[in-house]
Amino acid sequence: MDLFLPDFSSNEIIAPFPDTQGGSKEKPIIRQAECRVLEGDSLTILKTLPADSFHACVTSPPYWGLRDYGIEHQIGAEMQLQDFIANLTAVFEEVRRVLRPDGSLWLNIGDSYTSGNRTWRDGDKKNSARAMSYRPPTPEGLKPKDLIGVPWRLAFALQAAGWYLRSDIIWYKPNCQPESVKDRPTQSHEYLFLLTKSQNYYYDQAAVLEPTQDNKTKRNRRTVWSINTEPYKEAHFAVFPPSLVVPCIQAGSPEGGLVLDPFFGSGTVGETALRLNRSCVGIELNPAYAAIAAKRLAAHRWPTLLS
Ligand SMILES: C[S@@+](CC[C@H](N)C(=O)[O-])C[C@H]1O[C@@H](n2cnc3c(N)ncnc32)[C@H](O)[C@@H]1O
Numbered sequence: 001m002d003l004f005l006p007d008f009s010s011n012e013i014i015a016p017f018p019d020t021q022g023g024s025k026e027k028p029i030i031r032q033a034e035c036r037v038l039e040g041d042s043l044t045i046l047k048t049l050p051a052d053s054f055h056a057c058v059t060s061p062p063y064w065g066l067r068d069y070g071i072e073h074q075i076g077a078e079m080q081l082q083d084f085i086a087n088l089t090a091v092f093e094e095v096r097r098v099l100r101p102d103g104s105l106w107l108n109i110g111d112s113y114t115s116g117n118r119t120w121r122d123g124d125k126k127n128s129a130r131a132m133s134y135r136p137p138t139p140e141g142l143k144p145k146d147l148i149g150v151p152w153r154l155a156f157a158l159q160a161a162g163w164y165l166r167s168d169i170i171w172y173k174p175n176c177q178p179e180s181v182k183d184r185p186t187q188s189h190e191y192l193f194l195l196t197k198s199q200n201y202y203y204d205q206a207a208v209l210e211p212t213q214d215n216k217t218k219r220n221r222r223t224v225w226s227i228n229t230e231p232y233k234e235a236h237f238a239v240f241p242p243s244l245v246v247p248c249i250q251a252g253s254p255e256g257g258l259v260l261d262p263f264f265g266s267g268t269v270g271e272t273a274l275r276l277n278r279s280c281v282g283i284e285l286n287p288a289y290a291a292i293a294a295k296r297l298a299a300h301r302w303p304t305l306l307s
Pocket of ligand 1: 069241262266
């Protein structure tokens with residue numbers, strides 16, 4: 001099997017991993033997994049990638065109005081909710097184009113509340129990136145204190161755009177951040193949507209079976225995944241834990257396959273893909289974050305090759 005690995009000479013900031021031959025007479029030769037970080041706007045860069053190329057896309061776009069990444073053209077800082085949904089839908093239209101016909105999208109997104117007419121938010125002690133110099137106005141039709149339902153609004157927009165919406169998965173976070181609210185439960189989950197380009201698609205069910213309750217056998221994976229959040233020490237923004245990414249990559253791509261993350265951040269998807277012997281392309285707008293990802297991937301080069 002010859003992997004598609006496009007020539008990204010212009011904005012590439014990490015060298016590909018060296019090729020090694022892992023094949024035998026029986027098995028096709030699979031090139032050593034490699035990862036590339038492309039710095040820039042995901043919509044612009046995706047448009048330069050060839051169609052029908054990636055097995056799976058695993059990604060966590062910025063949440064609406066939750067974090068200020070402090071960079072022009074960032075997604076998530078739109079004043080209007082519909083602009084945020086439209087911008088993400090446009091990015092994911094390009095993702096759909098570059099996915100193979102049997103490809104899948106694993107999309108992690110959390111919800112938020114209307115601002116209640118506050119115009120800014122202070123950072124919290126643990127996470128200065130939660131500070132906002134602005135708060136978007138309450139979207140039309142909603143009231144102060146309303147839960148917005150961002151994940152489902154996005155899921156429906158993607159479904160309307162042609163994606164197959166195959167599953168909503170609850171990422172339950174046992175160690176979620178406490179909230180100072182007294183009139184509702186503390187939010188301890190986010191959504192992970194499985195969307196596909198076609199009705200029939202690659203899904204390695206066996207790779208992601210889970211133990212039965214008595215632990216004696218295995219069963220089809222369920223839709224609630226209990227996974228602790230894990231900070232990544234170099235990144236002071238929302239990273240997702242490798243344990244959340246592992247089943248997405250295992251179910252969505254074969255070994256030697258090619259994975260995409262158009263909102264790469266600190267490169268969690270890249271690092272996890274390499275550990276699972278998949279290649280990865282990551283796109284990240286913020287040069288500082290792209291550098292963190294490149295450093296993180298470089299640090300894992302030798303253990304990945306030698307293990
Ligand atoms: C929630 S973070 C992703 C974190 C990542 N999953 C990780 O584990 O590190 C979203 C990322 O999207 C990036 N981003 C925002 N707008 C973007 C755009 N237009 N193109 C590419 N990346 C963008 C942000 O800079 C941020 O790093």
